[in-house]
Amino acid sequence: MYYTAKLTKEKDGGYSVSFPDLDGCFTQGDTLEEALAMANEAMELTLEDVFDGDPLPECKTKANEKKGLYRIDVDPELAIALQVAAARGKVPQATVAREMGMTKQAYQRLEDPKANLSVKMLKRIAESMGKRLEVQFV
Structure with missing residues (x-):
């Protein structure tokens, strides 16, 4: 899972960063390396704060570094929590927890990026929601 960041070199130095597919996600950096690191942090904070249970926006913007468009990968643990x-x-x-036979508090931990979920647990979560689990290596 990734989103594309647009880096724009500023006249007075540094870079401004925006995400065409993530509304309201902006940052900046003094160097290209700092701007990319800040882009990753801003993207992940935006995803954690804004898309709690909402559909995740699709990344429609293709990376092309020559045009200032950089692929920023979402940490896999965060990506799993967001997708759950x-x-x-x-x-x-509470409804999903009941379907899984656990407390709401136990289920809440499953949506935490630090949960370290097994494939077996991911499959169980999917089944409780009437969905199926697909895993891909890209």
Whole structure:
């Protein structure tokens, strides 16, 4: 999972960063390396804060470094947590927890990027939501 950041070299030095596919996600950096690091941090904070259970926006903008468009990968643990929450959608966590035979608090931990979920648990989560699990290496 990734999003494309647009880096623009500023006249007075440094770079401004925006994400064409993530509304409201902006940052900056003094150097290209700093701007890319800040882009990663801003993207992940935006994803954690804004898309809790909402559908994740599709990345439609293709990376092309010659045009200032850089691919920024989402940390895999965060990507899994976001995708679990997005799969749940607007169904309350308590409902999914009940379907899985666990407490709401136990289920909430499954949507935490630090959860370190097994494939078996991911499959169980998917089944409780009437979905199926697909895994890809890209």
